[in-house]
Amino acid sequence: MLTILLNPKNPEPLYRQICSGIQNEIAAGNLKPQEKLPSRRALAAHLQTSIMTVQTAYEQLVAEGYLYTKPRAGYYVDPDAALLFHGETDELLPDLPASPPNPGQPADWIDFSTAGVDLDQFPFSTWASLSRQVLTSKQETLLQATPSMGLYDLRAAIADHLRAFRDIHAVPEQILIGAGTEYLLGMLVQLLGASRRYAAEEPGYPKGKQILRSNGASVVPVPMDADGLDPERLLRSGASVALVTPSHQFPTGKVMPLRRRARLLEWTSQAPDRWLIEDDYDTELRFHGKPLPALFSLDRNAHVIYLNTFARTLAPSLRIGYVVLPPTLAKRFQKEFSFYSCSVPSFEQYTLVQFLKKGCLERHLHRMKRTYQERQTLLTQQLRSHPFATHLTILGEEAGLHLLLQVDLPCTESTLVHEAENAHVSVYALSAYCEIPNQKSxxxxxxxxxxxxxxxxEIKAGTKRLLDAWQRLSETLT
Structure with missing residues (x-):
């Protein structure tokens, strides 16, 4: 429907205001040549004015050449109406930067990206069946506003899931549902305070730092050692909040040992207002050894905030993540931030409740772990069987959906990436995840x-092309 803001106090007649509104829509390109306008009765009802007022406006625009009529069909935009503005159309458009067209990559390009999951494995039939059940059984509640922290049923189901799989004992009142890690990190900055200094792992996930900074927080990168985030450097950084990924650090793939986890927890106990944000990244996708306990489950001072998402286990587009807050922060959220609406639609929340309660996630994870482990095994076999393998050290095989390759060549990472691109293969430099210059060298x-x-x-073809290219590079360097 065509919306025109009419001002009865304006000395200009209402029909002229309608004329000006339609002319502006034509000039802006929102009304296309030969596009049919709403009927007189429909537009009059929409604008809360008389049919005669709309008819007068339409007839005036026909007389001026902006519209034409078809018998028994209505009013249409004249094909030549835009010419009446004599170049005014461009002046009405905002001065926005042009977006260059994406030329795309050649058809044979293979991208070893760390983003995304195998969407072909998504349980569409199960999800669709559960969605239909939700539509049938929850009609009275689907359109109602949900609590600010998310549906209680979903928070209870997540609490059960965490108790069974991560030994995290939390009540639903501690769990906050949100539209992914980005949203939840922003909420945590509001909850903890933007005036603090936040520490982040170096190298680390760039978007996490960007989100913290975009919410007004000061972020300091803290270098890691062989066991993960260095507590001594963390102490010297002056930060009171640290964002850590102990279960599977990105991008190094390190798994933080228990002794280091204990030292980080000790850091929180040395001052009354220190917090750890534990991003349990890729923890469900562990292939070797027993999973180590979450920091949250080891914490006795209630100063660890647990953060996770279903983006890796289901699909990124679902945009469903969650935070487990210590009791003091959960109470603070309820008191100070309960005016926020939950950012996840209730329909997706109810469907996920059934997905969790019926054991569908557990079965899906079992299939995905088998699939991803097969692909990781294939990738490592291809890497180790190539003649260039003597120059490689593979790191981070224990868990997650990526590997780190240490390449023993006297060249830069950008050179290796460039040679890969010449072979139509995308790989990524570890230095791209570093902010401290000397960490790169x-x-x-x-x-x-x-x-x-x-x-x-694709794994076979991409690995061969990549290592063939690096093999040729090594020959030129020797």
Missing amino acids: ERLPCIVMGYACLSPD
């Missing part, structure tokens, strides 16, 4: 390779 070049979105044939 104190080690052998390292390359990050994801494999979740690639088929077995």
